[in-house]
Amino acid sequence: METSPTDAPSEGADTGHDTGHDAGPDTGHDAGSTPAEPPRRRRTLRRVLIGLAACFVVLGLVLVGTAWYLQDHLVGQVDRVDDAFAGLESRPAPAQGEGLNILLMGTDRRSDEPTTGDDAKAPTWLPGEQRTDSLMVLHIDSDRQHATLVSIPRDSWVTVPGHGENKINAAFSFAGPSLAVETVEELTDLRIDHLAIIDWDGFEALTDELGGVTIDVPRTVRDSARGKTWEAGEHHMNGEEALLYVRQRYGLTGGDFDRIKRQQNFLRALMRQTLSGETMSSPTTLYGVLNSVTKHLTVDSEWTTGDMRSLVLSLRSMRARDVTFTTVPVKGTGREGKQSVVRLDRDKGRELWGAIREDRAAEWVEANGGGRPASVS
Incomplete structure (x- = not known):
């Protein structure tokens, strides 16, 4: 069950459904076919796809959890x-x-923005040159029917092993992905099984492949930095517009908290569209989705193609409504020297992470609100 924040706009019902079929009909035939071996059957056997895998993020966020194929060159x-x-x-x-x-x-x-590091535009992730612009923990329940996505504010003031207290998004710039993993494990007491990194450009390309996504903007907001005004109401956004929406930093009453909420609302809309019957029944669209994401995706080397394939198959019945979005509980904001930081609620946080370990995060979020910020734009 998707748990929407009480202060956020209703995201509406999930209209996606699983078609229960592989990607599209096969129209090929052989001239010399016989009734004993129908041409479609022989043609289909010759086209069995070898490279099954998953594009899985953010995002992800089980973006293509019901995808049945992925060509070798996409992997x-x-x-x-x-x-x-x-x-x-x-x-x-x-x-x-x-x-x-x-x-x-x-x-x-x-x-x-300097917060994304000295070389945020580099083609690869290099320690000392980049910081994480967004950070989330995705937990997939043992039954593979539900998942929880927890956003952690990038300015969260935490213990970074070997570096004392610091902003959580600095961990990667200090020593790369292993320190980022260690920092999150220190904070959550959860063992991180895998790592996935994606650039927001990937979401722009994915949005365009899907023909855009519809997002409800609850109130009119002006982005003075880009000269863009978001009027209250539903907006069908293409990739460029959606990226402007999630990247906005100024003019949001809740600051980075509102930016997190925008990212979550965008990911909900993206999942609904990706997992819709219209997308899953179109081989062309589905291939475009996979191609867009894999070009912008980085995962840990221990996450094998076989493991991803098995995970995808186990998640084929999951829908957007089965993903709970929340934010790590926070007490408020403050300052450390010249830095503006986010103070986490450690007691509430321990409860949330404990609920995640026991596969009952959705119930905890429903009862506690997940520590979400009050303001959403």
């Missing part, structure tokens, strides 16, 4: 991080059962 587009878990010694115990925890990190390579 080859996914970059790998070799040292995601290097040097990690004292780690939380693995989840009981089949629960899975994935650390999702995003960057905005087109941003000139």
